[in-house]
Amino acid sequence: MQSAGRRNARSFMATSKASPVTARRTTCYQCTVECGFTAKIDGNGRVIELVGPDCRRGAAQLDLQYHEERLLHPLKRTPTGLIQISWDAALDEIAERMKDAKARYGPESVAFIAGFTKEARPYLQRLAHSFGSPNFMTESSCCFSATFVAAELNFGKEFGYFLTGSRADSPKTRTLVVWSTNPVESNVLGERHFAMSERSDRALVVVDPRRTPLAEKADIHLQIRPGTDGALALGLHHLVFEHGWEDGSFLDEWAEGLPAFREYVKRFTPERVAEICRVSADDIREAARLYCARGPAQLLVSANATVHHTNGVQNHRAILLLPAVTGNLEIDGGNRRFVEWIRPKSVNLFDTIGGLPARVGLKRFPVWSTHYPEAHAMPLADAILEGRPYPVKAVFAIGMNVMMWPNTRRLAKALDSLDTFVTADFFRTPTTELADLVLPAATSLERAALIAWGDGRVVYRQAAVQPEGEARADARMLIDLGCRLGMADQFWHGDYLASIGERLEGIPGVTLDQLMAEPVGLTVPGADVHPERAYETRGFKTPSGKIEFESEELRRRGYAALPVYEEPAESPVSTPDLASEYPLVLTSGGRSRNFTHSQHRNVAWLRELEPQPRIQIHPDDASARHISDGDAVLVSSPRGTVTFRASVTDVVAPGIVHAFHGWAEANINDLINDATLDPISGFPAFKSSLCQVRKDSPG
Ligand SMILES: Nc1nc2c(c(=O)[nH]1)N[C@H]1C(S)=C(S)[C@@H](COP(=O)(O)OP(=O)(O)OC[C@H]3O[C@@H](n4cnc5c(=O)[nH]c(N)nc54)[C@H](O)[C@@H]3O)O[C@H]1N2
Ligand SMILES: Nc1nc2c(c(=O)[nH]1)N[C@H]1C(S)=C(S)[C@@H](COP(=O)(O)OP(=O)(O)OC[C@H]3O[C@@H](n4cnc5c(=O)[nH]c(N)nc54)[C@H](O)[C@@H]3O)O[C@H]1N2
Numbered sequence: 152m153q154s155a156g157r158r159n160a161r162s163f164m165a166t167s168k169a170s171p172v173t174a175r176r177t178t179c180y181q182c183t184v185e186c187g188f189t190a191k192i193d194g195n196g197r198v199i200e201l202v203g204p205d206c207r208r209g210a211a212q213l214d215l216q217y218h219e220e221r222l223l224h225p226l227k228r229t230p231t232g233l234i235q236i237s238w239d240a241a242l243d244e245i246a247e248r249m250k251d252a253k254a255r256y257g258p259e260s261v262a263f264i265a266g267f268t269k270e271a272r273p274y275l276q277r278l279a280h281s282f283g284s285p286n287f288m289t290e291s292s293c294c295f296s297a298t299f300v301a302a303e304l305n306f307g308k309e310f311g312y313f314l315t316g317s318r319a320d321s322p323k324t325r326t327l328v329v330w331s332t333n334p335v336e337s338n339v340l341g342e343r344h345f346a347m348s349e350r351s352d353r354a355l356v357v358v359d360p361r362r363t364p365l366a367e368k369a370d371i372h373l374q375i376r377p378g379t380d381g382a383l384a385l386g387l388h389h390l391v392f393e394h395g396w397e398d399g400s401f402l403d404e405w406a407e408g409l410p411a412f413r414e415y416v417k418r419f420t421p422e423r424v425a426e427i428c429r430v431s432a433d434d435i436r437e438a439a440r441l442y443c444a445r446g447p448a449q450l451l452v453s454a455n456a457t458v459h460h461t462n463g464v465q466n467h468r469a470i471l472l473l474p475a476v477t478g479n480l481e482i483d484g485g486n487r488r489f490v491e492w493i494r495p496k497s498v499n500l501f502d503t504i505g506g507l508p509a510r511v512g513l514k515r516f517p518v519w520s521t522h523y524p525e526a527h528a529m530p531l532a533d534a535i536l537e538g539r540p541y542p543v544k545a546v547f548a549i550g551m552n553v554m555m556w557p558n559t560r561r562l563a564k565a566l567d568s569l570d571t572f573v574t575a576d577f578f579r580t581p582t583t584e585l586a587d588l589v590l591p592a593a594t595s596l597e598r599a600a601l602i603a604w605g606d607g608r609v610v611y612r613q614a615a616v617q618p619e620g621e622a623r624a625d626a627r628m629l630i631d632l633g634c635r636l637g638m639a640d641q642f643w644h645g646d647y648l649a650s651i652g653e654r655l656e657g658i659p660g661v662t663l664d665q666l667m668a669e670p671v672g673l674t675v676p677g678a679d680v681h682p683e684r685a686y687e688t689r690g691f692k693t694p695s696g697k698i699e700f701e702s703e704e705l706r707r708r709g710y711a712a713l714p715v716y717e718e719p720a721e722s723p724v725s726t727p728d729l730a731s732e733y734p735l736v737l738t739s740g741g742r743s744r745n746f747t748h749s750q751h752r753n754v755a756w757l758r759e760l761e762p763q764p765r766i767q768i769h770p771d772d773a774s775a776r777h778i779s780d781g782d783a784v785l786v787s788s789p790r791g792t793v794t795f796r797a798s799v800t801d802v803v804a805p806g807i808v809h810a811f812h813g814w815a816e817a818n819i820n821d822l823i824n825d826a827t828l829d830p831i832s833g834f835p836a837f838k839s840s841l842c843q844v845r846k847d848s849p850g
């Protein structure tokens with residue numbers, strides 16, 4: 152796709168032939184990998200070419216930068232529509248409204264929310280907490296945090312980022328189990344992901360309801376019914392103990408609650424699991440043999456495909472216990488922990504939270520909230536519309552996307568009813584349409600940032616060009632607002648560079664001057680993977696000091712201590728009545744390399760590659776409904792109906808529908824339940840609910 156990027160670059164070149172061209176280093180912010188790019192800039196200060204990895208979204212940076220629909224000025228809603236106002240007027244009004252909400256309803260009535268964007272989060276959290284509100288919330292409330300919590304429940308603190316699997320390739324691995332990730336679409340240069348490489352000495356098992364490119368290569372593809380991952384994992388444990396494949400001496404020393412777990416998994420026979428998961432018992436046996444009896448074996452999981460379910464945390468706990476029982480924990484070729492050994496000093500003021508009112512979600516999801524110290528975004532509509540646990544009256548957001556929430560229409564109604572809703576974005580979106588004030592955000596090409604990667608690289612990305620119009624970096628607008636709210640002392644008296652200096656104090660030996668002189672950045676030496684069997688010296692930082700097959704913390708909070716399997720809250724098994732009306736199992740949000748979530752739909756050449764919102768449906772289910780490939784179809788759930796195009800394909804099994812997410816004109820989250828969430832994590836069932844599909848008859 153570089154050609155598309157080049158096509159772009161050429162057209163800009165043509166308009167600026169005579170000017171001298173300079174080159175500046177930058178990092179791409181279309182996904183969170185932040186690859187390095189070189190920006191070529193003409194004499195008028197415009198980027199004319201970007202050179203970097205061959206990635207569609209990376210190439211699209213230029214299209215977005217000079218897109219005619221970019222937001223360039225602060226806007227204020229009036230009865231007759233949005234009008235342009237000055238930054239001073241906008242910030243004054245926001246500060247006044249926030250103070251007013253605080254005086255009338257308390258500081259907790261103002262919530263601070265970040266969507267996709269991560270760069271300015273420390274500043275947003277600092278603003279929330281210094282303002283006195285505990286309600287800093289992010290997209291992590293439905294992204295990776297539930298897998299993080301599951302890992303900490305099993306293995307304790309510092310194991311949250313458990314998954315070297317997603318980073319580390321090892322020549323020693325003899326079996327690789329990829330449990331629900333599709334790197335070809337979700338990773339930059341995904342075809343080159345190590346899981347994709349052909350290795351005759353390494354068996355590959357893939358667990359995914361779809362036949363992904365990786366599944367095509369697999370020795371065994373367990374094409375499971377969405378949301379039944381826990382049953383499958385428990386079935387594999389069953390076979391481990393039946394065959395004596397467990398690492399007995401390790402478990403004798405390091406397992407807590409193993410006898411109860413062994414007893415519990417007895418009921419997950421291959422035949423029963425086959426029925427629950429809709430896979431063959433023989434395939435389960437063969438997958439178990441490959442993973443459990445042929446180590447070292449590595450488990451690679453997704454940030455969230457196993458936890459976008461009402462039973463997600465317990466399912467994920469059962470999966471993560473597989474390396475523990477089979478002796479694959481903290482060994483080369485198995486799963487090791489990785490560490491981010493450089494981390495900028497935190498400026499988020501989280502330590503002040505103890506003195507603030509209880510954050511949204513703390514009572515309802517105490518385990519998640521304790522392990523993942525943010526307010527929970529998923530019950531936001533409950534707070535706004537029903538005052539549970541207390542009313543939220545104002546929201547200040549950066550990069551917020553209502554389509555990320557389940558039952559989007561309910562959240563949209565809630566935001567619309569707020570006294571004040573402010574959001575910062577690059578473009579008008581379904582979310583900005585609900586806002587009282589809309590702030591124009593500067594892009595990564597226009598803003599400086601301190602970026603530290605877990606592997607020791609650190610960069611001070613300088614702005615490559617001046618912002619278009621009056622766009623302003625998120626961090627700067629937050630600092631400006633902090634000062635407006637009378638907290639200049641906390642906000643470096645408006646000096647952004649001073650904030651970078653303070654954050655760099657966390658990375659000893661690296662100064663801002665050094666970084667400014669090295670636009671490609673510096674690498675702080677260190678190792679990102681822990682030594683083998685590090686637990687022998689450090690133990691497991693759980694309450695028992697061991698790996699918790701039974702979690703005392705879960706029991707104390709009223710949950711099952713074992714990683715029990717329960718059916719998804721909506722499923723053909725748990726709600727047969729509902730299933731008679733909505734017989735198909737719906738999973739959603741498989742990634743597409745053309746887009747980041749709701750973004751990039753306004754880039755014409757990307758849109759050409761993927762013009763329409765699609766569902767994937769099996770030929771048997773399609774023909775039973777007289778649906779042909781490309782037909783418009785109505786997808787319904789008890790929450791509503793949305794029109795997609797049918798992609799008729801046996802990539803999905805019969806009875807399963809997969810819907811792509813992030814389409815404003817066909818938002819799958821209009822169909823997802825926001826009332827029944829995973830009781831531990833508060834995650835919605837993005838990937839296991841029920842639906843019906845009908846042909847959209849014309850007229
Ligand atoms: N059905 C379903 N729903 C899902 C998922 C799923 O799998 N299925 N996945 C969930 C997951 S894992 C995630 S992470 C969320 C993602 O959901 P979001 O985080 O909401 O994702 P985006 O649509 O990428 O971004 C939201 C907005 O941020 C703006 N933006 C981007 N960068 C910046 C910036 O630097 N500054 C500012 N101010 N704005 C910016 C974009 O223009 C966009 O309008 O979706 C969740 N929702
Ligand atoms: N191009 C692109 N890349 C992205 C993003 C993007 O928006 N666009 N978003 C980024 C973000 S925020 C995230 S969180 C990551 C997510 O990264 P990944 O989780 O790797 O996302 P996918 O690549 O879609 O892979 C998820 C797989 O899970 C499968 N799946 C669905 N339901 C189930 C289930 O019940 N059980 C099992 N076992 N598998 C299931 C799907 O079929 C799909 O193949 O991607 C990141 N990368």
Ligand SMILES: [Mo]
Nearest residue numbers: 293294295454
């Ligand atoms: Mo995510």
